[in-house]
Amino acid sequence: MSLEIDKQIQELKEQVSKLEKGTKDQLSMVVFSGDLDKILAAMIIATGAAAFDMKVKLFFTFWATAALRDPKKSVKGKHIMAKMFGMMLPKGSGRLKLSKMNMCGMGTSMMKGLMKKNKVASLEEMFSTAGELGIDINICEMSMNLMGFKKEEMIDYPNLAICGVATFLSDAQESKIQLFI
Amino acid sequence: MTSEELKSLKSNKVVDARGTACPGPLLAAKKAIGEIESGEIMEIFSSDEGTKNDIPKWCQKMTHEFLGIVEEDSYSRLFLKKA
Numbered sequence: 001m002s003l004e005i006d007k008q009i010q011e012l013k014e015q016v017s018k019l020e021k022g023t024k025d026q027l028s029m030v031v032f033s034g035d036l037d038k039i040l041a042a043m044i045i046a047t048g049a050a051a052f053d054m055k056v057k058l059f060f061t062f063w064a065t066a067a068l069r070d071p072k073k074s075v076k077g078k079h080i081m082a083k084m085f086g087m088m089l090p091k092g093s094g095r096l097k098l099s100k101m102n103m104c105g106m107g108t109s110m111m112k113g114l115m116k117k118n119k120v121a122s123l124e125e126m127f128s129t130a131g132e133l134g135i136d137i138n139i140c141e142m143s144m145n146l147m148g149f150k151k152e153e154m155i156d157y158p159n160l161a162i163c164g165v166a167t168f169l170s171d172a173q174e175s176k177i178q179l180f181i
Numbered sequence: 182m183t184s185e186e187l188k189s190l191k192s193n194k195v196v197d198a199r200g201t202a203c204p205g206p207l208l209a210a211k212k213a214i215g216e217i218e219s220g221e222i223m224e225i226f227s228s229d230e231g232t233k234n235d236i237p238k239w240c241q242k243m244t245h246e247f248l249g250i251v252e253e254d255s256y257s258r259l260f261l262k263k264a
Contacts, residue, residue, distance in 0.1 A: 048204045051211035052242050120202045129208060 026055040028175040030168065034063030034090065035099035036108060036123065042181045043126035049177070050133035057175070058130075059168040061140035065149060067093045067123070068139060068160075073153045082148020089147060092155070093123040131158045138163045138171075182249045187260050190248070193221035199228045199256050206232040207239060214245070219263050222248070228256040236261070 027049040031042045046056045060068055066089040090096050101107035115122065136159045151162060172178045196213045198206035206227040217223055225236060233250055236259045240247040248260035
């Protein structure tokens with residue numbers, strides 16, 4: 001009888017250790033939206049998770065990639081279409097708009113004023129905090145190619161990498177939390 | 182702990198996060214906790230209502246011992262012991 005119980009305990013232990021190996025204390029997030037409010041939400045969750053000692057991996061794709069452009073940097077020798085995209089998309093996180101009530105920029109600047117008044121950190125501050133906390137930012141290579149963005153025009157961020165969907169999937173697979181914003 | 186007991190505690194570290202909004206107090210707590218030793222007491226000042234729910238949750242996750250809250254006029258003092 002006790003032998004049987006020992007065997008069962010052994011089996012359970014093995015199963016638990018398998019489960020533990022399967023997921024890490026990690027958050028993976030797809031940041032797809034290029035809206036100010038949505039990226040702010042993404043960054044608040046990301047820095048919060050880092051405060052919880054979780055490893056955080058952000059995958060910036062499509063419209064969100066424009067938020068990572070550095071307004072002080074420019075790249076020469078771009079294709080005409082890439083130039084057009086570059087001009088029409090926001091250059092950096094300071095140029096993003098609200099997803100609602102933008103009202104030709106009035107709503108966005110009102111919101112920024114309110115954020116300052118309520119001591120909510122700006123996106124620029126959030127990015128620098130994220131860097132200090134060791135949050136990884138991966139940028140989707142395909143999106144960058146589509147929009148004609150080059151690595152040289154992206155912000156100086158300590159853990160910045162350019163990668164593809166496989167990186168996101170392998171990170172997401174071993175994360176306890178996965179989000180899409 | 183009662184609020185009298187908490188008030189008599191000697192904190193090894195005081196974090197003043199008054200005026201900052203979410204996730205400010207949490208990030209301030211995370212930064213400051215690295216500066217004290219295990220078993221030492223940290224006190225967080227916050228005027229953000231949500232912090233009173235957030236910090237106990239954070240303590241639970243990080244296995245720090247949440248000791249309690251002392252309410253002041255315009256802010257709260259949150260006490261915890263580092264694991």
